[in-house]
Amino acid sequence: MARLYNTFEFIGEISIPKSEEKFHDVRTSDSGWEGHRLNFAVQESKTNGVFVEMYGGFSNAKQNKVYSFSKGTENTSGTKLEIPWADRLKEETVKLVADFKKFVVDFTTDTSLKEEINKLRYEIRNIEYKDELTEADKEKLASLHTELKEKAVDRREFIHEYDAVVFLAKELEKYKEHKFKVTGNVEYQEHKGRFFRKFKPTVLEIVKADEVSKLRATMDLFFTKDSLDEKDLEKDKKVYIDAYVLSYDGNAKKDVFFPQQVVINAAKIDFTNELHVKRLNFLKSKFSVKGKGVYHLPWEVNIFRGADRVEFTEKDLTPSQKEAVAFGLSRLEDFAPKGGLLGETTEENRLVKPLLQMFDKENNFADGAVESSYELEDLEYKTETPTYKPVKEEVKEEESKATAALDELDDLFA
Structure with a gap:
């Protein structure tokens, strides 16, 4: 693989x-x-x-x-x-x-200059990619390198x-x-x-x-039939997936699995909106596998480390502010913080969409997740220290209809 x-x-x-x-x-x-x-x-x-x-x-x-x-x-x-x-x-x-x-x-x-530089680099690479260069190629290559040096200062x-x-x-x-x-x-x-x-x-x-602006990652997520956990969906509006990723381990001198929790953030989902619910179910379904093996699927992930803006409601008012609103002296929005109200600081990896495509002959995800050649025991990081147990990540310190649909999907879950 x-x-x-x-x-x-x-x-x-x-x-x-x-x-x-x-x-x-x-x-x-x-x-x-x-x-x-x-x-x-x-x-x-x-x-x-x-x-x-x-x-x-x-x-x-x-x-x-x-x-x-x-x-x-x-x-x-x-x-x-x-x-x-x-x-x-x-x-x-x-x-x-x-x-x-x-x-x-x-x-x-300079945007225009940058385009010229990239065009020169493309021309250079096209010539370099040839197995054998003619004298004319060598002269052209030297000329392009000189021009690139003058422009890409x-x-x-x-x-x-x-x-x-x-x-x-x-x-x-x-x-x-x-x-x-x-x-x-x-x-x-x-x-x-x-x-x-x-x-x-x-x-x-x-x-x-x-x-x-964006903070996005493309991650090949490995998981099993038991990885998805939606017991907190109603309360927290989140679905948690205890997934794994492959990365080179300097101690083992080879690629090994590391635990990486990701979430489907359903905070913006209107559960009375049929399309919203279908989109949520679409994301969850990509982790629905029946076999006992290890499956994987690449995802676009929003890396979030900060605080979401949350709705300012009457429960956020002080007793005096509530009285002022009740007597008609003020409106709720008069007391809303400038820039909006921020929720708790969190660190999450929010799934945006699965990458349902063929990357190469050995990695074709057009139909969703595929079973890998790894076994369940391969997912466990071999160390003398206690085995890591994934938890909910939280920090206590510091142009078409299809395009429109993707934008809304991004806005819903990212």
Whole structure:
């Protein structure tokens, strides 16, 4: 079974921690290792934001190398690369590395210029993709690279995460008034019996101010016939699914399963609206499997970490305010907080829609979930610490009719 990777795409405002150490944390060890960690948040709104993290380092005591992958051609796959540390920033070295192994920072603000840059990159890749280049191809390629260098002055490519971290630590503050699109990989790790999820950026780029903000992930969710729990639907207006995701485990040195709870958020569902109820049942039905095996289905997921706006009602009034309303001296809305009333701070992974499509020959979800080759025992994370039991996630601290239907689906459940 071919592995599908969990990725994210965040669009929003950048929020940089006020503390320099929390933003760019540099630590050294007795072994000579110097590690650089970068943390900042992407805000979908003032009440919903998620932190992303980048980490890179090098040894002051040992020889460093960059392990990467070369670009492939039409009939030849790319190969593993071992690049000397001193060569990692050289232009000719960066050109050798496949795009999916790079870290890209694009501070270009001119939309038209950005389109020209992307067109040049597309032309370059089309020529590079040929198995053999003619002299004319080589001349054209050199010309395109020169033009790209002249125009893409605010676009940087790195082949090691350390260099991207150092660059962003110095430059990101200058551009924080712009809206960004941040894309990358969702990764998991275990530490002392606890599980942690990290959003690891690979591409940061400035987008137009009117770009719709979102915090979305594409996740391949694994589950069993007993994973869905709707006993709290009537009370909490939520359906919980105790699912699992595959991620590389640094301790085991292989892909293993990590628990990942997701929810169907039915808070906006009008249960007297037949279409609303059908949509809710449609989402729930994708977890309805009869076999005893492990099934999986990719989903678009809304990453929510913040507080929802809730309706301001009479129960939110003080006794004096209730009397003022009862005597006709004031209206209910006169006492409503500016910007609306916020509910409790929560952290949830809200299902938006299943990705009912064929990703490759081994991953065809056109008809819904498919049974995987994994067994139930594979889902359990092997550790000496107590086995993790999924719980409801909560933090106590800080252009067509079809398109319209999808927008409403998004609004209902995200």
